[in-house]
Amino acid sequence: MVDFSSRFSAQRPYSSAGSDDNLDAQLESDRGRIINSAAVRRLQQKTQVFPLEHNAAVRSRLTHSLEVQQTGRFITRTIFDKLGDDAEKYGLAGRERATESLVEMACLMHDIGNPPFGHFGEAAISRWFRDQLDQLPILNPSSLTEEEAFFTVQLKRELQSFEGNAQAIRLISQLQKLNLTYLQSACILKYTRCATDPRPDTGHPLSYLMKKPGYYFSEREFVAQMQQALKMQPGHRFALSYLMEAADDISYCLADLEDAVDKKILSTQRLKQLLIEQFAALRPQDADEKHFTDPRKTSRSFAQIIEYALQRSEQESINKDHEFFVWLRVGLIHPLVQHAADAFIEHLENIFAGDLNRALLEDDSPCHAVIETLKKVAIKHVFSVDEVKTLELQGYRILSGLLDHYRPLLMLSQAQFDELLAGSSKELLIESLLFRRLPNKHIKAYLQMRDQPVGNATLWEGYCRCRLLQDMVSGMTDQYALDEYRTLSVIG
Structure with missing residues (x-):
């Protein structure tokens, strides 16, 4: 049990000491x-x-x-x-x-x-390190034992998978x-x-x-x-992590589409058409079935929920788009939440053990088809538009450019980097100026981790230094990353 x-x-x-156990x-x-x-x-x-x-x-x-x-x-x-x-x-x-x-x-x-610029930011950091790791002396020390060489492969795998x-x-x-x-x-x-x-x-x-x-x-x-x-x-x-995951799955699918309508990428009329067509393609057997029950205990099909939201928005005189999403959320979130709760209770044994090998909403149900419908419409008609693609490319260039600017810090030997830490690096002018831009909290985290070496000391220090740069870049906001990139690139 x-x-x-x-x-x-x-x-x-x-x-x-004396902490409250309540x-x-x-x-x-x-x-x-x-x-x-x-x-x-x-x-x-x-x-x-x-x-x-x-x-x-x-x-x-x-x-x-x-x-x-x-x-x-x-x-x-x-x-x-x-x-x-x-x-x-x-x-x-x-x-x-x-x-x-x-x-x-x-x-x-x-x-x-999450780093600046969302999942594209993750990809930018991962790819930069994937391209650079074999060129960094600190992660390619000579005379490694077989065990140390294997550990090097493991650390590189991690650093190129932000x-x-x-x-x-x-x-x-x-x-x-x-x-x-x-x-x-x-x-x-x-x-x-x-x-x-x-x-x-x-x-x-x-x-x-x-x-x-x-x-x-x-x-x-x-x-x-x-x-x-x-x-x-x-x-x-x-x-309980299964519940966090389900809440995210339910929330972001609708939110991305609402933002697209707010930015005039899609109209509610066009969105209605796309959603109904996509759901029918995924679940043709359920296209007209009343699988979803709203708070008033009224069961509707997916198409009826969309149609009803559009009808309610047309009755609104001020903000029709907002009204559409109010009723779309009412129609969809309640049944999705009910389904997530039912799945949690149904699989309590596996969830308690922590080995349920899927998300709560990832099953062969109409509710899962709703999630997939929202995701697919967003991928095809929001994330693929020129504006979003341009912004993603800009984010990629900003993060890659920032790492390019800070690359000299990764090319130093440990002795040279120690000179920067000690403030006695007269011959390392550029590297010294870059080092001073690193947040003190990240330097302290680097030092604490470095002082607890694992395996080859040179290799471990190199890993810690790479982690230092990933900590710094990933902690930036979008605007700060842009400002820092401009500053170091001497533009605007």
Whole structure:
């Protein structure tokens, strides 16, 4: 029998003497640490879809995360409503408030590791390091043993696979040291593979959970301690991370389309047509079936939900587009949340074990077809438009250019870099000026990691220095990255 109660531990990495063991009080402390963190504040100037957007109505990572937070809260409450008295059977009695807070804060944090310019920023960082790693002396020391050569391959694999989810774990545990409870930290561990390990093949029982890096080698000890504290098996998820993932899936699909309409890329009439056609292509057998029930207990087909939203918008005299999405959300989010809650309860055994090898909404259901419909329409008709492609290319050039500018710091020997640290580098004029632009907090994180060497000291220092640059660039907002690029490029 599933019993969640044993997993609700208030343990932290750095427990202070006399700390309050009351779980609700500890999670309230987590909430304050998260909301007041610089990582969350920076989300207001990071891309959701449209970089460097001046229209405040178009979503940033922060406004998107707030919407995900609300959806996560909705899913959690729906689960407890459905469980009723059975909550006690699963060790969840009296845990509704704690569970709700954990999911909400995980949703708020889920994008904090994302670099400037969104997923294209991830690709830019990954590709730059992939192109450069074999040319960096610090990652290609001579006279390596067979074991050290294998470790070099692993570290290079990680550095050329920048992943926002893994960076989020690094942010909360090392760069900002929020000292969150392991319980709260586990809720954002979306993927469970260390970045030094290869991606498993599709036949692996945890292939979905390990399809992307979930944490870096530098955070392996933190993750191991978290797994021990929460009785998690390596490669497995914590149960509540499935709810964070579902909330994100439900929220961003609709949000991206609404932003596209707000920017006049699509009209609601055109969007209606595209959505109905795409759903019918995915589920021709369900195109006219009434699978979706709204809060008024009225069942409708997918096409009827779209048509009804358009009818309501036509009755609105001021903001027709806003009204369309109000009713589209009412018609779709409620059944999607219900489906996510049902899937969570249905698979409680696997979710508790952390080995459900898929997302909650990833099944052969009409609800999954809705998610896929929204995603496919966005990919085909929003992300592919010239404006978005141009912005992505600009973001790619900015991040690649920034790393090009800072590349000289990676070409130095460890002795030369130590001269920069000591402030006695008279012959390294350019490198000295670049070094002074590095944030002190990232230099401190570099030094702390470097002082705990693993394997070959030269190789480890090189890894730490590469991580230093990735920390700096990924922590920038879109605007700051652009400003820094302009400054170093001597333009505008």
